[in-house]
Amino acid sequence: MTDTRDIALYDDPFAQIDLSAPGGGALQSFTEVVTYRFEHWYNQGWVRNCYGQPFLDSILAELVTCCGTVAASAAGMAAYLHAFLAELAAKKVLLTD
Numbered sequence: 001m002t003d004t005r006d007i008a009l010y011d012d013p014f015a016q017i018d019l020s021a022p023g024g025g026a027l028q029s030f031t032e033v034v035t036y037r038f039e040h041w042y043n044q045g046w047v048r049n050c051y052g053q054p055f056l057d058s059i060l061a062e063l064v065t066c067c068g069t070v071a072a073s074a075a076g077m078a079a080y081l082h083a084f085l086a087e088l089a090a091k092k093v094l095l096t097d
Contacts, residue, residue, distance in 0.1 A: 031063035
């Protein structure tokens with residue numbers, strides 16, 4: 001699953017997914033080269049608005065996680081999407097068509 005406007009692929013992305021592993025392989029997401037402290041234009045605002053300043057302060061030294069590219073088996077992706085929807089529901093994000 002990817003946001004094709006925000007990535008560059010240099011090899012076969014599917015070769016990294018081990019579908020023979022128990023459960024169909026782990027979910028893969030990727031980090032960017034900057035921390036949350038540096039990337040204040042977008043990510044800091046999103047994290048602050050959703051989780052508050054104290055949580056943002058606790059992750060400022062962490063690399064930004066890029067959810068624009070997520071790879072998994074079908075079972076892994078289903079689990080990821082269910083967790084994602086549960087998080088949206090917990091934050092009461094309005095989902096519309």
